[in-house]
Amino acid sequence: MTTELRVLDPIEWDRWYGVLELAFGGVAESPEERRLWRDLTEFDRSLGAWDGDLCVGTTGSFSFRLTVPGGASVPAAGVTMVSVAGTHRRRGILTSMMRRQLDDLRAAGEFLAVLTASEPGIYGRFGYGIASYSLRAVIDTNRVRLAVPEGVDGVVLRQADPAESSAACEAVYARRVSARPGMLARRPGWERLPLIDPEGERGGASPRLCVLAERDGEVVGFAHYAVKPDWSFAGADGSVNVRQLMALDPVAEAALWRFLWSVDLTASVRVWGRPVDDGWQHLVDDVRRCEPTLRDALHVRLVEVGPALEARTYQAPVDVVFEVEDAFCPWNEGRWRLTGDAKGASCVRTSDPADLSLSVRELGAAYLGGVPLTSLAAAGRVRELREGALVEASVAFGSPVAPWLPHGF
Numbered sequence: 001m002t003t004e005l006r007v008l009d010p011i012e013w014d015r016w017y018g019v020l021e022l023a024f025g026g027v028a029e030s031p032e033e034r035r036l037w038r039d040l041t042e043f044d045r046s047l048g049a050w051d052g053d054l055c056v057g058t059t060g061s062f063s064f065r066l067t068v069p070g071g072a073s074v075p076a077a078g079v080t081m082v083s084v085a086g087t088h089r090r091r092g093i094l095t096s097m098m099r100r101q102l103d104d105l106r107a108a109g110e111f112l113a114v115l116t117a118s119e120p121g122i123y124g125r126f127g128y129g130i131a132s133y134s135l136r137a138v139i140d141t142n143r144v145r146l147a148v149p150e151g152v153d154g155v156v157l158r159q160a161d162p163a164e165s166s167a168a169c170e171a172v173y174a175r176r177v178s179a180r181p182g183m184l185a186r187r188p189g190w191e192r193l194p195l196i197d198p199e200g201e202r203g204g205a206s207p208r209l210c211v212l213a214e215r216d217g218e219v220v221g222f223a224h225y226a227v228k229p230d231w232s233f234a235g236a237d238g239s240v241n242v243r244q245l246m247a248l249d250p251v252a253e254a255a256l257w258r259f260l261w262s263v264d265l266t267a268s269v270r271v272w273g274r275p276v277d278d279g280w281q282h283l284v285d286d287v288r289r290c291e292p293t294l295r296d297a298l299h300v301r302l303v304e305v306g307p308a309l310e311a312r313t314y315q316a317p318v319d320v321v322f323e324v325e326d327a328f329c330p331w332n333e334g335r336w337r338l339t340g341d342a343k344g345a346s347c348v349r350t351s352d353p354a355d356l357s358l359s360v361r362e363l364g365a366a367y368l369g370g371v372p373l374t375s376l377a378a379a380g381r382v383r384e385l386r387e388g389a390l391v392e393a394s395v396a397f398g399s400p401v402a403p404w405l406p407h408g409f
């Protein structure tokens with residue numbers, strides 16, 4: 001059997017997207033969700049695998065801009081909508097799509113690809129490394145006290161309609177984009193994503209609710225959440241499910257957390273997809289009863305090692321030679337000298353002896369500053385060939401704030 005890969009024609013979208021829906025279990029998305037993803041599809045960046053007239057594979061990418069350590073916003077392909085028909089699985093179709101996609105990105109001069117994986121075991125073989133994690137917590141708000149900083153009482157909270165307050169929330173998002181590596185600048189149309197709220201996916205919870213935090217009449221933060229009422233024999237046992245929370249300063253942020261903590265008739269706050277260094281963890285008196293857990297979030301692939309490492313800055317001076325393995329994209333293989341600091345960087349080919357040896361996957365994992373090279377070395381995935389080079393590079397690659405991807409794609 002041979003399959004043909006070709007760029008998606010807009011008239012094929014329904015059939016193409018149907019393959020994806022079926023690969024994810026066949027439950028049809030709500031019409032509003034489907035419409036959103038159709039509108040957001042970048043057809044010239046989307047590929048279908050065809051077995052004659054039959055679509056059997058899908059992938060695409062969004063032309064994102066990603067915040068990198070140092071605060072710059074750089075182009076990154078947001079790989080998405082990957083699927084292979086169940087009748088055609090494990091015959092190399094995914095591999096052929098990944099091959100074509102990375103070749104196309106390289107030809108277009110795009111040096112970074114990022115994705116969120118349905119299963120974390122899929123993409124390492126194609127050179128993606130897990131660069132950010134997210135935090136989930138189930139907080140027993142009957143037991144866990146929140147100690148808020150001074151000034152919280154000066155923040156005015158206002159219940160608002162999510163759609164009507166979208167522009168104000170987007171303005172807060174826009175001001176936070178450069179604050180953490182891993183965040184994505186909004187492209188036109190993506191402001192609709194936080195408003196998607198299909199009834200069938202609420203799991204018994206309320207529609208999406210929104211509370212705004214204001215100071216001097218200006219919106220300085222917002223929380224999107226839903227309340228899931230529940231009752232036990234002992235009384236109210238509802239939960240507050242936090243979908244998004246962002247603020248321009250720690251006091252406004254604490255005011256929003258305090259509000260969510262105190263929603264009447266609830267006994268827990270559930271958060272997921274939060275940054276691993278989320279501030280509320282330092283306001284609580286019993287972090288154990290918050291049951292924090294981690295999961296992988298953004299996977300990063302350096303399509304072109306040189307330009308990718310030059311696109312970010314380094315929090316301490318660095319001058320190291322990497323010996324890079326990259327079986328899937330062999331143009332990256334070999335030795336690269338990275339020199340840089342907080343102002344800028346250069347990464348060029350060299351024939352000098354290597355200081356560190358690793359694969360492109362480890363460079364992807366370390367890229368956003370959330371996974372220390374020392375930790376990868378402790379797992380045997382980075383080898384130090386010059387004494388001192390590991391700590392030097394690991395410190396330089398780090399970020400003072402954890403990388404965070406606030407939404408999926």
Ligand SMILES: CC(=O)SCCNC(=O)CCNC(=O)[C@H](O)C(C)(C)COP(=O)(O)OP(=O)(O)OC[C@H]1O[C@@H](n2cnc3c(N)ncnc32)[C@H](O)[C@@H]1OP(=O)(O)O
Binds near residue numbers: 092093094119125
């Ligand atoms: C960014 C995103 O969109 S994430 C969404 C990914 N899509 C899904 O999870 C939908 C359901 N799954 C599928 O559609 C398919 O099973 C896919 C896309 C995951 C795999 O497609 P296939 O065409 O079967 O993959 P292919 O035959 O190219 O396999 C390549 C390699 O990946 C491995 N592999 C494939 N799927 C998985 C998996 N889920 N977990 C771990 N390894 C996997 C194969 O075993 C093979 O390994 P090998 O090279 O060592 O032999």
